[in-house]
Amino acid sequence: MGWMSKPNHQPGIENEPHLQGQGFSGDPTEEKAAQKLAHEQSNATDADHVEHTVWSEPALSPLLVGQPSEEQLTYQRWMASNIRKTTWAKSWWITLLVILAAGPWGILGAIASLGTSSFAVLLVIVIGPVTEEVTKVAAALWVIEKRPFLFRSIGQILLCAACGGLAFAAIENLVYTNFYFPEHTPEFVAFRWTVCVGLHVTCSFVAGVGLARIWDNAIRNQHRPRLALGVPWLVIAMVGHGLYNLSVTLAQTAGWLDLGMPDPPG
Amino acid sequence: MIVTNTETIAGYRIHEIKGLVQGNTVRAKHAGRDIMAGLKNLVGGELKGYTELLTESRRQATERMMSQAEQLGANAVVNVRFTTSAVTAGAAELYAYGTAVVAEPGA
Numbered sequence: 544m545g546w547m548s549k550p551n552h553q554p555g556i557e558n559e560p561h562l563q564g565q566g567f568s569g570d571p572t573e574e575k576a577a578q579k580l581a582h583e584q585s586n587a588t589d590a591d592h593v594e595h596t597v598w599s600e601p602a603l604s605p606l607l608v609g610q611p612s613e614e615q616l617t618y619q620r621w622m623a624s625n626i627r628k629t630t631w632a633k634s635w636w637i638t639l640l641v642i643l644a645a646g647p648w649g650i651l652g653a654i655a656s657l658g659t660s661s662f663a664v665l666l667v668i669v670i671g672p673v674t675e676e677v678t679k680v681a682a683a684l685w686v687i688e689k690r691p692f693l694f695r696s697i698g699q700i701l702l703c704a705a706c707g708g709l710a711f712a713a714i715e716n717l718v719y720t721n722f723y724f725p726e727h728t729p730e731f732v733a734f735r736w737t738v739c740v741g742l743h744v745t746c747s748f749v750a751g752v753g754l755a756r757i758w759d760n761a762i763r764n765q766h767r768p769r770l771a772l773g774v775p776w777l778v779i780a781m782v783g784h785g786l787y788n789l790s791v792t793l794a795q796t797a798g799w800l801d802l803g804m805p806d807p808p809g
Numbered sequence: 810m811i812v813t814n815t816e817t818i819a820g821y822r823i824h825e826i827k828g829l830v831q832g833n834t835v836r837a838k839h840a841g842r843d844i845m846a847g848l849k850n851l852v853g854g855e856l857k858g859y860t861e862l863l864t865e866s867r868r869q870a871t872e873r874m875m876s877q878a879e880q881l882g883a884n885a886v887v888n889v890r891f892t893t894s895a896v897t898a899g900a901a902e903l904y905a906y907g908t909a910v911v912a913e914p915g916a
Contacts, residue, residue: 572857576864580872595832597877602829608881615880 590690593621599767619765625692626762634695637686641703644682645747646710652678653715667792672746672784676777679707679743680750687758688768697755704751705744712743731802742787750780810875811885811912818885818912827881827909832873836866837900859901866901867891874905883909 556562597603598617611617656666656674683703686693694700716735720727753776761768794800811818838846842858849856870891878886889907896902 570860570864572861572864573868575861576868579865580869584872595873595876597830597880600829600831600877604828607826607828611880 589616589621589624592616593618618767622692622762622765625690629692629695631695634693634699637693638699638703641682641686642706642710645679645703645707646714648682649675649679649707649711650714650718652681664792668785668789672788673781675711675743676746676750676780676784679711679747680704680754680777683707683751683754684757684770684773687754687761688770691758691761691768694758697759700755700758701748701751704747704754708743708745708747709740711747712740715743716740728802734802742784746780746784749783750777752776753780810878810883811887812871812875812889812907813885813887814889814907816888818887820914820916821885821912822915823887823910824913825911827878827883827911829906830874830877830881830883830886830909831904831906832870832875832877833902833904834866834869834873835896835900835902836862836869837897838862843899862901863903866903867905870903870905874907878907878909881909883911885910885912887912 560567593599593616596616596618598611598615652674653671656670680703683700687700716739719735720732724731750773753773756776757768757770757773760772791800795802811821817823838858838861842862846856846858849858874886874889886907886909889905892904892906894902894904
């Protein structure tokens with residue numbers, strides 16, 4: 544019985560494939576897979592290869608294998624080589640692209656979080672701040688995690704974070720004043736363009752300090768970025784944002800803050 | 810390079826152990842193949858798109874493991890094992906690992 548022929552459903556053990564004693568055809572997908580992988584391999588860069596280099600494995604024993612020879616690709620050598628190759632001009636172009644991506648990406652994150660809970664209070668105080676603070680700095684974080692050498696100074700990272708917060712706040716304000724609340728009061732507009740903008744820029748800046756710590760540690764020691772170094776700062780940004788939303792919600796409910804209309808905070 | 814799932818290689822002597830080597834991958838097919846596989850699922854038979862996916866993943870994980878062995882100067886990987894994980898739906902996730910060794914002919 545050939546591999547592709549109709550199987551024999553007779554229950555006898557003599558009908559098992561390995562007892563049939565006839566030829567079998569190979570897996571036709573093997574050749575196709577080999578071609579596809581060869582094509583991918585030919586397009587792979589050092590950035591792809593360094594992801595799988597054995598010299599970054601924690602289980603590697605120097606007692607057994609010694610040190611990598613000069614021609615071996617290690618994460619440290621890849622990083623050092625790319626730091627040398629990255630010019631200030633290229634770095635500033637990347638910074639600009641990250642700034643431009645941060646606002647829209649943050650808005651997408653905010654939209655995605657809308658349907659995650661039917662509890663409005665939970666959405667406003669927990670889910671919204673957590674999602675927004677992550678997505679506002681997500682583009683910069685991706686660069687730091689995958690290509691840390693593209694940034695050349697801490698200032699660029701802080702600028703990305705703060706401008707990302709500013710862009711997010713601006714887009715959010717335009718959405719609120721033009722779509723959610725087209726019949727708004729001047730107090731509402733003033734509040735959104737001062738307090739809310741300040742909140743987003745400040746929180747993003749705080750999260751940016753965390754990103755700067757991750758980047759600085761990776762560049763100084765030329766090892767893979769350790770994201771845990773930035774988590775405390777990201778949490779501070781999230782908690783600060785959440786507390787702000789909570790306080791504004793309470794102030795509006797109690798009548799201490801009156802903008803002439805129902806105003807979702809943050 | 811010799812790659813085997815046995816601890817020893819018949820006719821060879823393990824001269825040197827280099828250490829653990831591993832390769833992993835998470836691959837997916839494009840949405841069109843997913844849709845076609847969904848349609849094929851209605852009538853039964855081999856979901857060739859997913860067979861390809863698994864073949865590609867197995868080969869890539871194996872190649873990455875062998876690449877690590879090469880980097881260590883090994884000429885064989887023994888005690889090779891394959892395992893899978895479940896990170897995301899619709900993807901084939903393969904992890905291959907073994908022990909890189911330098912093997913020389915002779916018992």
